[in-house]
Amino acid sequence: MTAAVLPVWWDDAADGPTNMAADEVLADEAARHGGLVIRIYSWSMPSVSLGAFQPLAAARACVAVSGLPLVRRPSGGGAIVHGTDLTYAAAVPKAHPWGRTPQALYDALHTAMAAVLTDVGIAARLHEAVATDPPADAFLCFARRSVGDLVAPPTGQPAAAGDPKIMGSAQRRLGTTVLQHGSLLLSTNRDLGEAARLPGVAELAGRDDAWEPRQIAEPWLNAIARALGAVIDHQPAALCHGRDLAIEAHAQRFRDRHWTARR
């Protein structure tokens, strides 16, 4: 029997519209491939990605992100300030067992990350809703909690209801595929105003230096592949390579001020 294949792209840093465009192309790849595909990437400058329906006025009113370039994602959820996170996009056909409901893909990828973080001494777990959860409409993703978010206590401390959120994801459910964006906060983001800074994995572990994204992403991808019963197929070139016209066509929408100001 032939094992399933998990194509993975490692992409160079790009601006927000280019990254969002590449993720839409990734969703097309999932339809072509017929299974899960993943893109790991970063940002050419500290940037804010806004959820699909977050009011632009909320971003303008958030002093903590003032002056940072902003792009609106096609996926839902809260705003993320990128720069010290591990950013990924995953896409899967809706017909795939992980694509049928929003929670399925969310839990699969977060469970794999919890295992990786546990191996490095972070007692990460999937969040279960509690009455003391912060409001679901908090502006910043990492200030929200929903079922399946990854939370963890500082190393050596017991789990508690208010443990910081360190990984969140959100989806765009397209016609036949699901596109999921997600972010693991590797370290406190000092591009944010001080009042809005939250601890990342490095702070929870008591480390002065953050893990490099690849140090966490590689074992995470291996854990996902194991859960799928798949072998990873690392793509030799970035997803954007050779697809300039398609990427630019999508990127124009994300640069359009009407898209950014749609709400």
Next chain:
Amino acid sequence: MAADLKFAKTHEWIRPEADGRATVGISAYAVEALTDLVFMQLPAVGKKVKAGESIGEIESVKAVSDMYAPVSGEIVEVNAALPNQLETLGKDPYGAGWIVRIKPDDPAELANLLDRPAYEALVKS
């Protein structure tokens, strides 16, 4: 669930009305799968849509989903109160939780959709 409903594979239902229009909503299965709903964007009345084109978007705490026209036609009415009462979708998805009314270009397009047993088989598969 009323027997006169037809379903799209993308989880919208449609019910032909006596006045030639058709009422459209999303299935109880879709509402439950989306989990906690937080926002809905409806189309403009008068918009012409082809079958399979977006007629709006709905956001839950986890996901944004397009809602698709089950048939081609013109949007002639929207449930304008619904975005402020999203809990109605969970309580009464086939009644008060209706989303739009369409004037179909060709009522024969309804034959392309799933009947209730076929839809139930789809969501159980």
